[in-house]
Amino acid sequence: MSTPEIRVNDSELVEPVAVHADSRPSEWVMMLREAWRMGRTKIGVVIFGAIVAIAVVGPWVAPYSPTEFVAPPFSPPDIPTTWFGSDYLGHDVLTRVLYGGRTVILLALLATIIGLGLGVTLGLITGYARRWIDESIMRILDVVLAFPQIVLALLFVSILGPRLWLIVVIVGVSHAPRIARVARAATLEVAQRDFVRAAEALGIARWKILFNEILPSITSPLLVEFGLRLTYSIGVIAALSFLGFGMQPPAADWGLMINENRIGIVIQPWPVLVPVLLIGILTIGTNLIADGLGRALIGIERDTGVG
Amino acid sequence: MPPLLKLILIRIGLGVLTLLLVSVVVFVATQALPGDAAKAILGREAANKDRYEAVKEQLGLNKPVLQQYVGWLGGVVTGDLGDSLAQGSPVTGLIGRRVVNSFILVFVAALVSVPVSLILGSITALRRDTKFDTGVTVGSLTLAALPEFVIGIILILLFATQVIKVMPATSRVDSGLPILQQLELFVLPALTLTLAVAPYITRILRASTIEVLESEYVMMARLKGLPERLVLNRHALPNALAPALQVTALNLAWLAGGVVVVEYLFAFPGIGSLLVDSVANRDMPMVQAITLIIAAVYVVANLTADILTILVSPRLRTGLR
Numbered sequence: 001m002s003t004p005e006i007r008v009n010d011s012e013l014v015e016p017v018a019v020h021a022d023s024r025p026s027e028w029v030m031m032l033r034e035a036w037r038m039g040r041t042k043i044g045v046v047i048f049g050a051i052v053a054i055a056v057v058g059p060w061v062a063p064y065s066p067t068e069f070v071a072p073p074f075s076p077p078d079i080p081t082t083w084f085g086s087d088y089l090g091h092d093v094l095t096r097v098l099y100g101g102r103t104v105i106l107l108a109l110l111a112t113i114i115g116l117g118l119g120v121t122l123g124l125i126t127g128y129a130r131r132w133i134d135e136s137i138m139r140i141l142d143v144v145l146a147f148p149q150i151v152l153a154l155l156f157v158s159i160l161g162p163r164l165w166l167i168v169v170i171v172g173v174s175h176a177p178r179i180a181r182v183a184r185a186a187t188l189e190v191a192q193r194d195f196v197r198a199a200e201a202l203g204i205a206r207w208k209i210l211f212n213e214i215l216p217s218i219t220s221p222l223l224v225e226f227g228l229r230l231t232y233s234i235g236v237i238a239a240l241s242f243l244g245f246g247m248q249p250p251a252a253d254w255g256l257m258i259n260e261n262r263i264g265i266v267i268q269p270w271p272v273l274v275p276v277l278l279i280g281i282l283t284i285g286t287n288l289i290a291d292g293l294g295r296a297l298i299g300i301e302r303d304t305g306v307g
Numbered sequence: 308m309p310p311l312l313k314l315i316l317i318r319i320g321l322g323v324l325t326l327l328l329v330s331v332v333v334f335v336a337t338q339a340l341p342g343d344a345a346k347a348i349l350g351r352e353a354a355n356k357d358r359y360e361a362v363k364e365q366l367g368l369n370k371p372v373l374q375q376y377v378g379w380l381g382g383v384v385t386g387d388l389g390d391s392l393a394q395g396s397p398v399t400g401l402i403g404r405r406v407v408n409s410f411i412l413v414f415v416a417a418l419v420s421v422p423v424s425l426i427l428g429s430i431t432a433l434r435r436d437t438k439f440d441t442g443v444t445v446g447s448l449t450l451a452a453l454p455e456f457v458i459g460i461i462l463i464l465l466f467a468t469q470v471i472k473v474m475p476a477t478s479r480v481d482s483g484l485p486i487l488q489q490l491e492l493f494v495l496p497a498l499t500l501t502l503a504v505a506p507y508i509t510r511i512l513r514a515s516t517i518e519v520l521e522s523e524y525v526m527m528a529r530l531k532g533l534p535e536r537l538v539l540n541r542h543a544l545p546n547a548l549a550p551a552l553q554v555t556a557l558n559l560a561w562l563a564g565g566v567v568v569v570e571y572l573f574a575f576p577g578i579g580s581l582l583v584d585s586v587a588n589r590d591m592p593m594v595q596a597i598t599l600i601i602a603a604v605y606v607v608a609n610l611t612a613d614i615l616t617i618l619v620s621p622r623l624r625t626g627l628r
Contacts, residue, residue: 040448139321139324139325139328140328142321142325142328143325143328143329143332146325146326146329146602146605146606146609147329147332147564147598147601147602147605148560148561148563148564148565148567148601148605149564150564150567150568151564151567151582151598151601151602154567154582154583154586154594154598155332155333155336155337155594155598156336157586158336158337158585158586158589158591158594159336159337159589159591231452234454235453235454235455236454238454238456239454239455239456239568242456242568242572243567243568243571243583244583244587245586245587258456258460265463265464265468266468269464269468272460272464273460273464276456276457276460276461279454279457280452280453280454280457280461283452283453283454283457284449284452284453286452287448287451287452288448288452291448
């Protein structure tokens, strides 16, 4: 392959026209800096970091085993032995909370990454391809959009059973059309710029233009999307566990804990309340980050006159 | 044909096409996937050859796939959705009342959330950066982040168990009474759905109103000396409503899926809780019927939004000429 040669030609020819190739930091670095200046982003990062820390470190500091019987079912808190009491089987609530965050965070991250990968690829193609390819892919994406995420997941769980990989893939796929729309809109705009035109004139392969020239220029809106979609992934995956189609007993999982201990909510609210609050705080954290990034992006686009 | 009408007809045609493709997805997912539906339904009993063949026959799995699909779609169009595997009677009869219950629930939630958020959205835009604005903005940002079951459980803890015990925690339906005489069943589920969608509509209306208020034509209208009321009602709010309409419709469409978790949480007798039960029982005809209904509501809500947007937004209307 003669790729290096083309590269040299590419940069020599492109540099004079491309304003991009100067020493200014990339747009997305500017966006991150701008977002970090906002209080809401800092709060979001601290919250997200704290919950992730609980989930990651939790199993090492848990006082008991998550399947160990420590008290009669639905016992009230008894400090210092059981801080939040016991659950419907008599397990220690604090222990199960400390064990139960890993799965939801990990699965949500995976689903979001799948959705981002798929959505960005489709968005780049539709934003840069000929009309009929664009039209037919967008039509198919409309069909995926017609199913609320949880309903799409339930549809496939009904035939293939509650498999974790299936849930991750379906949640990822259901994100893809929304991410694709954002990526497509950004691509349409970037494709008109001089450095893309120059690359086209050089006869560089279209897929190389897509991934080497256009993709780096649309990173900022995609980072905002990532934060937003992560929030929804956490919600949908926790909801599926709550419905009984995610992690299966005896696993310790926040969504599952809520479902298992609902019947005892009047006498022992802690095994429901603690996971509910942790999921809620986690999504507030990710949403604050996404909001901060979104505002920073709008600010930068206004300043640079892009978009 | 006038261009406006043509635009609307094209949009309707695309909607019908989407619905058709939706039915293909539902069919393929439940009946034509390599994972054998008959085996999925029978579980361990699948080893029993006679039972297995009987279920395959009942589902029509022995016919070619295309013929199965056409037969199934014909049934859907004529209102014959097959028999429930769990209960043995026709799906149409079993879901009829539940569709009505879910519809009322969504309708109540929409009836509360849309006006409240439109008012909150425009007031916060007009009184920008006041304490009221900040409060609503922080509140809606927080609520928008929360999954609906988190909101629902917090409401249960607040109103049905711990703090103030005024509401039933689950909807225990008295089937002898018409549902409209048991309105207390609707309160917490409807409130949960309202709190889940209102923040989105509020935020978009606030943003779009601010954008319009800063636009040149509103400035122009003000400079012309038009009374502020006329500036807002004639020039600003109609244009601000166009993007808000889209988000409102998307959120109302979201309600069609949102009922699944909320109905399950409150044991509300609608199609959402029935879907969860049917998935757990692997009752395929029921799953097919309910996912189709929900997707159809979603598509129609979006279609309506697009058409309303075309009709209401002056920019689009005049851009056609």
